[in-house]
Amino acid sequence: MNQDSISFLSQEALPTNGIPLFYDIFNVSSHLSQIEVVAPANIVNKIFDLTVELCKSEVQVSGFNSVPGVYLKEHYKNEIEAAVKSFLLHYFILDFVIEKIIETKVHMASYPRLIKMNQDERGNILFLFDISLANKIEIKEWKYFPFKPPRRKNYKDLDKQVDIFLRKELECTKKSSTDTVEPGDWICFEALLVDRDKNVVFDSFKQDLWIRVDFQSFADIANKYFIGKKEGDSFIIDYLPISKGFEDNLFEKHSFLIKIKEVVKGNVFLLSDFKINFKLKNKVEMHEKLVEVFSFRNDISQRRAIIEEMFHIFFSKHRFEVPKHLVIRKQEDLLAVLKNKPDYSVYKQNKDFEDQVERLAERILKEEILIDQIASSENMEVDSKDIKCYLNLLCNSRLKEFIYFKPGNDLFEEGSIPVKDVSLKQICRREKTLNFILYTLTK
Structure with missing residues (x-):
C-alpha cells in the first residue's frame, strides 16, 4: 500500500453493509487518487462454491445428467472466476467504494473507474479504481x-x-387507502444471498436496493414477486438483475431473500x-x-x-x-x-x-x-x-x-x-x- 494512504480498514472492522472488506485510498498525483478494495478469500471461496452449484443446473454437458462440480471447476474455471468477480463488483464493491469516498471527503470529480481486478495467490480478490480529483475550491462565505x-x-x-x-x-x-405495492410505487428492499436450499449464506452479506414497479419495464419480476406485497413482507427471488444485460449471464443468476423495507406510493x-x-x-x-x-x-x-x-x-x-x-x-x-x-x-x-x-x-x-x-x-x-x-x-x-x-x-x-x-x-x-x-x- 502507498505511504500516502488516507485510511485502511482492519480485519476486525466492518463497513456499513456488514461485509469484511479491506480498503486503502492513496494519492497518485494532484488530480488522481486510487482506492484499492480487497475481498478476503473466505468470502470469495464461498461465492465460488455457490456459483459452481448454480452452474450444475445451468450448464449442459453431453454424457452427464448432472454435471459434477469437479468437471465444472476444471473446464469452466475461467468463466466461474469471472462471474465471482463480476458478482462481487456489482453487488457490493461499487457501493463500498462510493461510501468510503464520501466518508473520507475525497473531492471526487467523476465516478470511480475500475482499472484492475485480480486474484492473488492467497485467493483474495483485489479491485483497484482510479478516482479523478477536483481541485479543492476555497468556498467563500x-x-x-x-x-x-x-x-x-x-x-x-x-x-x-x-x-x-x-x-x-x-x-x-x-x-x-391501500398499503400494498401497486404499479408506479417505489420499493426499498433488502437482498440477502441464499444457496440452492434457500438458506441465507451471510446474514450480514446484504444489499439495500430501490426499484420502481412498472408493468412495462420491470414486468416479469414485478408481477411475479412485488405486486400486492407490503412493508415487512419477505420472499425468495430467482435472480436479481443489478446492471443492464446482467440477466444474460448464466453464471450470475443467484437467488436472494428479499425483505421489503419501505414503500413510496407513486400516486400519492x-x-x-x-x-x-x-x-x-x-x-x-x-x-x-x-x-x-x-x-x-x-x-x-x-x-x-x-x-x-x-x-x-x-x-x-x-x-x-x-x-x-x-x-x-x-x-x-x-x-x-x-x-x-x-x-x-x-x-x-x-x-x-x-x-x-x-x-x-x-x-x-x-x-x-x-x-x-x-x-x-x-x-x-x-x-x-x-x-x-x-x-x-x-x-x-x-x-x-x-x-x-x-x-x-x-x-x-x-x-x-x-x-x-x-x-x-x-x-x-x-x-x-x-x-x-x-x-x-x-x-
Whole structure:
C-alpha cells in the first residue's frame, strides 16, 4: 500500500453493509487518487462454491445428467472466476467504494473507474479504481451572497392552477387507502444471498436496493414477486438483475431473500414530507413554493430559473476549470443517453451539436463539483425521509420539476433494474444541499 494512504480498514472492522472488506485510498498525483478494495478469500471461496452449484443446473454437458462440480471447476474455471468477480463488483464493491469516498471527503470529480481486478495467490480478490480529483475550491462565505430570485409570472390563473392541483392531490391521498405495492410505487428492499436450499449464506452479506414497479419495464419480476406485497413482507427471488444485460449471464443468476423495507406510493403526494423538505411553515409558503413549477417563461420554470441564477452567482465568485479528460468522459455519458432518444437524429443534424454537448458536460461537472464540496463542508447527510421525498417528487409529472440532480442512467426512471441505495443517497445529498443553499439565500 502507498505511504500516502488516507485510511485502511482492519480485519476486525466492518463497513456499513456488514461485509469484511479491506480498503486503502492513496494519492497518485494532484488530480488522481486510487482506492484499492480487497475481498478476503473466505468470502470469495464461498461465492465460488455457490456459483459452481448454480452452474450444475445451468450448464449442459453431453454424457452427464448432472454435471459434477469437479468437471465444472476444471473446464469452466475461467468463466466461474469471472462471474465471482463480476458478482462481487456489482453487488457490493461499487457501493463500498462510493461510501468510503464520501466518508473520507475525497473531492471526487467523476465516478470511480475500475482499472484492475485480480486474484492473488492467497485467493483474495483485489479491485483497484482510479478516482479523478477536483481541485479543492476555497468556498467563500456564500451564505451572505446577494441573491434576488427570478420572480413568478403574475397571472392569476397560476394561483388557480395551484389550488386545483392541491385539491386533486389531496383527494387522491384520501382515496388511496391501500398499503400494498401497486404499479408506479417505489420499493426499498433488502437482498440477502441464499444457496440452492434457500438458506441465507451471510446474514450480514446484504444489499439495500430501490426499484420502481412498472408493468412495462420491470414486468416479469414485478408481477411475479412485488405486486400486492407490503412493508415487512419477505420472499425468495430467482435472480436479481443489478446492471443492464446482467440477466444474460448464466453464471450470475443467484437467488436472494428479499425483505421489503419501505414503500413510496407513486400516486400519492406526500404533503407533510414536502413541507419538511422545503422548510415550509404555512399554507402561503406552500402555495408560493408550488407556483415555482407552474410559472414558466420561455419554457423554463421559475424553479429552474432560480437554480440557474444561483449557480450563475456562485460561479462568478468561484472560478475554476474542469480537466478536459473529465469533460470527454461526461460527453460520452450524455451521448449514450441521447442515442436512446427518438429525436437523437434530429439533434445530431445541428451544426453545433457536439459543441452544445461539450458545454453541457462541462456545466454539469462544475455544478456537481461545487455542490459536492459544499455538501462536504456543511456535513450534509441523507436519511430515508430525504430519499422518500425525492422519489415521491419523481412520481409526479408536475412535481418532478423540483428535482434538479438526477442519476445519469436513463434506466433509473424506467425501473428496469434496481437502484443501489448508496447511489441514490449520493444524488439525494446533492439535491438536499441545493435546497439548503436556496433556503439559506432566500430566508
